Amino acid sequence: MSLVRQTTNGIYNLILGLAVTVKHLFKHAITLQYPKERWTMPERSRGTVVLLSDTETGKLNCTACLMCEKACPVAAITIEREKNPETKKFEPTSFTIDMGICCYCGLCEKACNFSAIKLTGKYEMSIYDKSELIYDMDFLQKLGRDVKYEKRKRVVKKTAVKKATAKPKTTEARAESGDKKAEGTSSTKDDGDVKEKPKNETEEGKE
Amino acid sequence: MIGNFAYAGIWVLVAIGFVVITFFFARLIRPQRPNPTKSRNYECGEFPLSDSHLQYNVKYYLFALIFVIFDVEVVFLFPWAAVFRALGLFAFIEMLVFLAILIFGLIYAWKKKALQWV
Amino acid sequence: MDSEGLLKYITEEYKDKIIDSGIVGGVATIEVKPGDWESIAEYLKGDMETRFLSVSNYGAVDYREKLGGYQLVITLFSYEFNHKLTMKTLLPAEGEECPEIKTLSAVWPVADWFERETAELFGIVFVGHPDPRHLMLDEDWDGEYPMRRGWSGRDFITKPDK
Amino acid sequence: MGLAVFYILAAVILVSALFVVTLRNIFHSALMLIVCFFGVAGLYASLNADFLAAVQVLIYVGAVTILIIFAVMVTHQLSGKKIRQYNDQPVPAGLIIISLFLLFVVSLSKTGFEVVKSISSSPTVEGIGKALMTSYVLPFEVVSIVLLVALIGAIVIARKD
Amino acid sequence: MGIISKLPAYVERVPGGGIMTTSAEKFLNWSRASSIWYMLFGLACCAIEGLMATGASRYDFDRFGMIFRASPRQADLMIVAGTLTHKMAKRVKILYDQMAEPKYVISMGGCANRGGPFYYDSYSVLKGVDKIIPVDVYIPGCPPRPESVLEACLKLQDKIKKEKLADWAASTD
Amino acid sequence: MPTVDHYLVLSGLLFCIGAFGLLTRRNAIGVLMSIELMFNSANINFISFSKFLTPQALTGQAFAVFVITIAAAEAAVGLAIVVLMYRNFDVVDVDYIDFMRW
Amino acid sequence: MTVKELKTEEFMVNMGPQHPSTHGVCKLVIKMDGEEIKEITPHVGFLHRSIEKIGENRTYAQFVPYTDRIDYVASMNANHAYVIAAEKLGGVEVPERAEYLRVIMAELNRIASHLVWLATFAIDLGAVTPFLYAFREREMILDLFEMTCGQRLTYNYMCIGGVNWDIPKEFEPKLREFLKIFPSRVDDYEDLLTNNPIFLYRTKNIGILSKETAFEYSVSGPSLRGSGVKWDIRKAESYSIYDRFDFDIPVGYNGDAWDRYRVRMREMRESAKIVQQAIDGLPGGDIQTKVPRTWKPPEGEVFTRIEAPRGEMAYHIVSDGSTKPYRMKIRTASFCNLQVLPIIGINHLIADLVAIFGSLDIILPEVDR
Amino acid sequence: MFELGGIFEAIGKWLNGFLPPVWVTIISAVITGLAVLGFLSLLALFLVWWERKISAHMQQRYGPMRTGWHGVLQTIADGVKLLQKEDLMPKDADRIVYFWAPIICFGAAFMAYLVVPFGKGIIVQDLNIGILYIIAITTFTVVSLLMAGWASNNKWALLGGMRSAAQIISYEVPLSLAIVGAVMLAQTLSMNGIVSAQAGGFWHWYVFREPLGFLVYYIAATAEANRTPFDIPEAEQELVAGFNIEYSGMKFAMFFLAEFVNMFTVSAIAVTLFFGGWQPLFSFLGFIPSWVWFMGKSLVSVFVLMWFRWTYPRIRVDQLMNFAWKFLLPLAFLNIILVGFGIVVFK
Numbered sequence A: 001m002s003l004v005r006q007t008t009n010g011i012y013n014l015i016l017g018l019a020v021t022v023k024h025l026f027k028h029a030i031t032l033q034y035p036k037e038r039w040t041m042p043e044r045s046r047g048t049v050v051l052l053s054d055t056e057t058g059k060l061n062c063t064a065c066l067m068c069e070k071a072c073p074v075a076a077i078t079i080e081r082e083k084n085p086e087t088k089k090f091e092p093t094s095f096t097i098d099m100g101i102c103c104y105c106g107l108c109e110k111a112c113n114f115s116a117i118k119l120t121g122k123y124e125m126s127i128y129d130k131s132e133l134i135y136d137m138d139f140l141q142k143l144g145r146d147v148k149y150e151k152r153k154r155v156v157k158k159t160a161v162k163k164a165t166a167k168p169k170t171t172e173a174r175a176e177s178g179d180k181k182a183e184g185t186s187s188t189k190d191d192g193d194v195k196e197k198p199k200n201e202t203e204e205g206k207e
Numbered sequence B: 001m002i003g004n005f006a007y008a009g010i011w012v013l014v015a016i017g018f019v020v021i022t023f024f025f026a027r028l029i030r031p032q033r034p035n036p037t038k039s040r041n042y043e044c045g046e047f048p049l050s051d052s053h054l055q056y057n058v059k060y061y062l063f064a065l066i067f068v069i070f071d072v073e074v075v076f077l078f079p080w081a082a083v084f085r086a087l088g089l090f091a092f093i094e095m096l097v098f099l100a101i102l103i104f105g106l107i108y109a110w111k112k113k114a115l116q117w118v
Numbered sequence C: 001m002d003s004e005g006l007l008k009y010i011t012e013e014y015k016d017k018i019i020d021s022g023i024v025g026g027v028a029t030i031e032v033k034p035g036d037w038e039s040i041a042e043y044l045k046g047d048m049e050t051r052f053l054s055v056s057n058y059g060a061v062d063y064r065e066k067l068g069g070y071q072l073v074i075t076l077f078s079y080e081f082n083h084k085l086t087m088k089t090l091l092p093a094e095g096e097e098c099p100e101i102k103t104l105s106a107v108w109p110v111a112d113w114f115e116r117e118t119a120e121l122f123g124i125v126f127v128g129h130p131d132p133r134h135l136m137l138d139e140d141w142d143g144e145y146p147m148r149r150g151w152s153g154r155d156f157i158t159k160p161d162k
Numbered sequence D: 001m002g003l004a005v006f007y008i009l010a011a012v013i014l015v016s017a018l019f020v021v022t023l024r025n026i027f028h029s030a031l032m033l034i035v036c037f038f039g040v041a042g043l044y045a046s047l048n049a050d051f052l053a054a055v056q057v058l059i060y061v062g063a064v065t066i067l068i069i070f071a072v073m074v075t076h077q078l079s080g081k082k083i084r085q086y087n088d089q090p091v092p093a094g095l096i097i098i099s100l101f102l103l104f105v106v107s108l109s110k111t112g113f114e115v116v117k118s119i120s121s122s123p124t125v126e127g128i129g130k131a132l133m134t135s136y137v138l139p140f141e142v143v144s145i146v147l148l149v150a151l152i153g154a155i156v157i158a159r160k161d
Numbered sequence E: 001m002g003i004i005s006k007l008p009a010y011v012e013r014v015p016g017g018g019i020m021t022t023s024a025e026k027f028l029n030w031s032r033a034s035s036i037w038y039m040l041f042g043l044a045c046c047a048i049e050g051l052m053a054t055g056a057s058r059y060d061f062d063r064f065g066m067i068f069r070a071s072p073r074q075a076d077l078m079i080v081a082g083t084l085t086h087k088m089a090k091r092v093k094i095l096y097d098q099m100a101e102p103k104y105v106i107s108m109g110g111c112a113n114r115g116g117p118f119y120y121d122s123y124s125v126l127k128g129v130d131k132i133i134p135v136d137v138y139i140p141g142c143p144p145r146p147e148s149v150l151e152a153c154l155k156l157q158d159k160i161k162k163e164k165l166a167d168w169a170a171s172t173d
Numbered sequence F: 001m002p003t004v005d006h007y008l009v010l011s012g013l014l015f016c017i018g019a020f021g022l023l024t025r026r027n028a029i030g031v032l033m034s035i036e037l038m039f040n041s042a043n044i045n046f047i048s049f050s051k052f053l054t055p056q057a058l059t060g061q062a063f064a065v066f067v068i069t070i071a072a073a074e075a076a077v078g079l080a081i082v083v084l085m086y087r088n089f090d091v092v093d094v095d096y097i098d099f100m101r102w
Numbered sequence G: 001m002t003v004k005e006l007k008t009e010e011f012m013v014n015m016g017p018q019h020p021s022t023h024g025v026c027k028l029v030i031k032m033d034g035e036e037i038k039e040i041t042p043h044v045g046f047l048h049r050s051i052e053k054i055g056e057n058r059t060y061a062q063f064v065p066y067t068d069r070i071d072y073v074a075s076m077n078a079n080h081a082y083v084i085a086a087e088k089l090g091g092v093e094v095p096e097r098a099e100y101l102r103v104i105m106a107e108l109n110r111i112a113s114h115l116v117w118l119a120t121f122a123i124d125l126g127a128v129t130p131f132l133y134a135f136r137e138r139e140m141i142l143d144l145f146e147m148t149c150g151q152r153l154t155y156n157y158m159c160i161g162g163v164n165w166d167i168p169k170e171f172e173p174k175l176r177e178f179l180k181i182f183p184s185r186v187d188d189y190e191d192l193l194t195n196n197p198i199f200l201y202r203t204k205n206i207g208i209l210s211k212e213t214a215f216e217y218s219v220s221g222p223s224l225r226g227s228g229v230k231w232d233i234r235k236a237e238s239y240s241i242y243d244r245f246d247f248d249i250p251v252g253y254n255g256d257a258w259d260r261y262r263v264r265m266r267e268m269r270e271s272a273k274i275v276q277q278a279i280d281g282l283p284g285g286d287i288q289t290k291v292p293r294t295w296k297p298p299e300g301e302v303f304t305r306i307e308a309p310r311g312e313m314a315y316h317i318v319s320d321g322s323t324k325p326y327r328m329k330i331r332t333a334s335f336c337n338l339q340v341l342p343i344i345g346i347n348h349l350i351a352d353l354v355a356i357f358g359s360l361d362i363i364l365p366e367v368d369r
Numbered sequence H: 001m002f003e004l005g006g007i008f009e010a011i012g013k014w015l016n017g018f019l020p021p022v023w024v025t026i027i028s029a030v031i032t033g034l035a036v037l038g039f040l041s042l043l044a045l046f047l048v049w050w051e052r053k054i055s056a057h058m059q060q061r062y063g064p065m066r067t068g069w070h071g072v073l074q075t076i077a078d079g080v081k082l083l084q085k086e087d088l089m090p091k092d093a094d095r096i097v098y099f100w101a102p103i104i105c106f107g108a109a110f111m112a113y114l115v116v117p118f119g120k121g122i123i124v125q126d127l128n129i130g131i132l133y134i135i136a137i138t139t140f141t142v143v144s145l146l147m148a149g150w151a152s153n154n155k156w157a158l159l160g161g162m163r164s165a166a167q168i169i170s171y172e173v174p175l176s177l178a179i180v181g182a183v184m185l186a187q188t189l190s191m192n193g194i195v196s197a198q199a200g201g202f203w204h205w206y207v208f209r210e211p212l213g214f215l216v217y218y219i220a221a222t223a224e225a226n227r228t229p230f231d232i233p234e235a236e237q238e239l240v241a242g243f244n245i246e247y248s249g250m251k252f253a254m255f256f257l258a259e260f261v262n263m264f265t266v267s268a269i270a271v272t273l274f275f276g277g278w279q280p281l282f283s284f285l286g287f288i289p290s291w292v293w294f295m296g297k298s299l300v301s302v303f304v305l306m307w308f309r310w311t312y313p314r315i316r317v318d319q320l321m322n323f324a325w326k327f328l329l330p331l332a333f334l335n336i337i338l339v340g341f342g343i344v345v346f347k
């Protein structure tokens, strides 16, 4: 008798499995059609590191205080600085980040008191040539140009850190800025209208 | 009659021809860059530990053995099935006897654990 | 038993073998002589009051600068009584020397890999280890012990002090 | 046309059969055996024995050679020591065989067969089925016994207990 | 054999031959670009993102015609996803060598690019996969987002689409 | 059209090849394969006789089915013996077994 | 006549380092007789990244990102293990809210980690679809993480003294929504697998790990609980604030692959329960205690452990009073769990080895570090 | 009007007008052969795409999207790419055997279509041993897999080859026995004969006469076509890729093609034997061309095979054998006896 029960049980469960898959066959796909659609990146997104410039003057916010360099766990940041004879303040003469070893930890952003360095939601940074992995100051500044942010107050108490907000543009930052690395992104561009997709309000919502 | 099977014979040639022509065509356009590692056997990213033309375990063999016997039996079933209705009960009983003997064989094999994968 | 009780029990039981004892970071800790390393391990495992059937952690610390040797640290643990004990021993060594000690892999099979790792990284020889091959390092590693302090070797780049 | 087909098939059969008995690698021999059997099946088909042609493929190719290949893999260490494939008497054996063949041809030339003009090709399956169920009932049942015995024997021999 | 690599030179002499070769080239390149089978081979954290998450429903490699093959003989693309230790590097080299031409490599994540967070103070990490095998596309990130991987694949497709018959079909024997 | 003689000569040749293999092979599996060849040559005879001598009765064909059956049974048992031989003596060499006289 | 056992040639074969079912770079050299496994020798270290060495050369705060890489499937738990150890070393108090957030994140990550395990386990057994379903749910968790800390895999979320980011305001509704639909999704997986006869055949009585072996090899986590040992560090040695939550510790009976599967499936539900309680009781307040930039813990050593998704994860940190640890030894669950594979895997077929390996839930960076 | 059966006859007649019969046979055989080859290639292209789409949608993905409309050109791209792939042969491989294995594999899959009735009058050769012919010719698949496994000189390949050989032969017995059931009902081995015997509405289909036989057949056929849950030979997670592990380029493509062709073959046989072949559901639906019925039914059957594949885990190799011998085989015997009784009693 138990054999019969086992068999019927087995068949029932086999059919149950089939039911699950066929149920999903008629559900909406949750796939992001990448080059055409993109997620709206969350504000805190920790992608490519950029240097922020002052919105009015266009100058880098960085005061070359070297805090980020010290904080970086992988020593990806190298800063050289010089004292500006006029203002008697330090200014970075070269600011490179080795994106080949950066681990996108965000400690540099946390260390900087001048809202000068930030991790953004940019992620389309693939390249053909390894030497381009080392981002120099100009490039970092270029990347940071369209990044919106709020100048951070000198935070005394470290609680409830108000984050600089950033709304990354979804289109190719690099292709737009038309810089040295712009070649070879045609297929990402020519897909026409790029839709922005909010992250799923759980897939159920779409059915 | 011979015409029927001539088709089969010619189809053999057509199939082989098709595949060989595809291979040949592929040969024309594919690259060929051999290197010593490439011509070694693949074994999950290591060089093989030993030659693999090795002597294999008996377990599959027993199944093949039993299979031969039952395959032969199937051969007898087909002509019987084709004329069964015309011959009626007698043929059916005959076949029952035939089947019974072989089912006995199956049961024997079962009991002897020849069907067991040990 | 809580840590103190355990410590008390053990120090009383194995008085003659324990050099030092105390509670470090909430864990009962004893220090033994390298010679007693294996025998006391066996006792601790077999003792019905302690029943240290499992090893929670097992490693070495390079204390050559401070204490003149390597310290082996093993944290034992009992599922039954839910108590743990750290046992330490100091293997005196100078410079590039490789100190020796009896293996524990016969007492706890799990110590096997821990010891292999420690052996290749610190250069401590575990006498009687059943399988003294490299565990983590390449098969053709040149035989130096990278976890020793101050080691440097093939394309090893120390993080620049910025 | 018929003759051409015959010669092609005969060539396939004989060449592959020769390979079967001469190839060093026993696995290759087994594969050549398949070719030979397939050729024989073709021959059957050309002789109006369509059922037998299918049976030939089914049993010989599908079962017997597979079994042989399995046996090769079970018993044969192709990698290790090379088992000698031949004994020392190919020449005497060849002579015996040639004389046997001559004898055969001579006797054949002496024999006359009453060839009946074959009329139409009737479907053979039904014919064989009827024959099995009527005139050959006894052999038919005996076959099942033979198969049973073979099965039991083979299992007894091949199993280790 | 790769005769085709020499073909364009002859065909182009014929009037209209240039168009023929370019369109044939286009077609062949298109086929290679849109059917990149990647090798199922992950090393570390990046493999979870680059191979598993990208292959899963949300990002779906299959949309690009990319499916995984476990055997390097049938794979076109090796995604080096993760930290490459010296011990593993040898095996990766073997695997790469065993792949059938034409083959491509994407180096994914900081570790594969330059050693990543293990660049300093690590005695066992190889600092960059390009030291052992040629790389076509680098993706910075730690780990890169699945979209970045898709973007790199698009870049790779672009690269493939620009290839010349003579380059990939030429044989060295 | 080929005549019955054609088939008989073919089957004779096949038989001889099989016999040759039987005599020269030392590998027991090789011997079995040769035997299968000889079975086949017999079957060719049956069928050609069936076609040319008794086209209506199908006797030859029915017989051939039996022969195939026997051949299969023989192969099964024979190969089982080979496996047994291999198991006991670690060889599949017929000469060697003959020498052992078991 | 005595019939000798048929001598078959045992052969060695490399399974890995590139093999679909070793989940990364593990190499098993197996000795096989036919399809039966006679001996397994695991070779590890293909992912040995010398994290312990690196730990000696980073400040305490700088090491947090590296903990993410020790167990990349459950980075939050790995973070948690480290910060607890460091805090204990330096005697740092953690604000209430931060503790709650840590628990929420750790438990969510436990679910995510089990989902990855389920996905790979299912695919090991040949069922592809559960893989994609499990990853679908995992993406939902990753979304939550991403909106909180900006990364999908390497979170660097916890810091010594609290957590780095407070949750954004969309977090809570999303989380509640996830918690609402998650049980039904688990039901889907169970429909596909749990009682499927094929699945039962493949996992029942396969790779039985007895309690004794489990103790000897210090197996921990769900693999241990599958053998019927009710042992969970969250309860037994309650760290953080786990004593405030009400949850069960699922255990198995036989210690076979199916039991380990069941334990993990039920653990996912339990974790969801904990998250529910934590989010309901989430207090306000600070998320971080101020820790100086150059943080120097006092000289001493500390040994702490937590229950990571794969079992016990422990840190033994020796401090010499400077900004960098003197020695950091990391004990991970997979390192010990993998060692039982040669014991429980033999005399099974190669297909079973795959199932057993999958059911142990080994991830290689944890073994190699 | 849309019946295609007449076309072939017309071509035959036309050829007969000016050629000797031998040439007519050869030419028409070649033409039909090429036509079937073309059909099979298209079919395989479609099936591969379809499988990818179905699996994708079952998993809430899209599947191929970027080559043509919803990726319809995907398989073409795959094929052309495989054409350009380097062809590898390990140096220890058995060259000749290695070369012939894919040919035989594909050939065996292709040869079966000699007797498949695609529609009323659309059958290349209605051999009167039709169904037996298919069983016989497909045994070459086993041989080819063994050859591939052996020749590659790779342990995984060898394991895969042996496994698949053992699997296919084990399932062949219940498969043939299930077919015997249908033959008993139809009293003929010819494929067309079997289809005609089921004429006149769906209740005449043999699936309703011998449901047990159908069950046995379908399970065994799933195994014969190497589909999950019986896809042991190439079990990715265990054997990396099974017998074709060393094959690349076109040779691999042939195995791949053969797999999908085989899948359609077993479906076509299932339809022919148990679902009335090209017969319409009701006789008044006869205005729909017969080949549409046939293709429709076969594709449904193929869909079910795919559905299985994307739902179930894979069974273990010993369980697979046990299942064939200890469960399916007795069931198949029972089926024959039941059908025999039925015929004797109800005549």
Ligand code: SF4
Pocket: A049, A071, A072, A073, A074, A075, A076, A077, A097, A101, A102, A103, A104, A105, A106, A107, A108, A109, A119
């Ligand atoms: S994100 Fe981290 S690793 Fe990268 S530059 Fe900033 S601190 Fe350094």
Ligand code: SF4
Pocket: A061, A062, A063, A064, A065, A066, A067, A068, A069, A079, A111, A112, A113, A114, A115, A116, A117
């Ligand atoms: S980026 Fe910020 S922390 Fe770094 S040097 Fe500039 S101002 Fe200082």
Ligand code: SF4
Pocket: A103, E044, E045, E046, E047, E081, E082, E083, E108, E109, E110, E111, E112, E116, E117, E141, E142, E143, E144, G069, G154
């Ligand atoms: S780049 Fe980062 S995420 Fe990728 S493997 Fe390296 S450490 Fe892991």
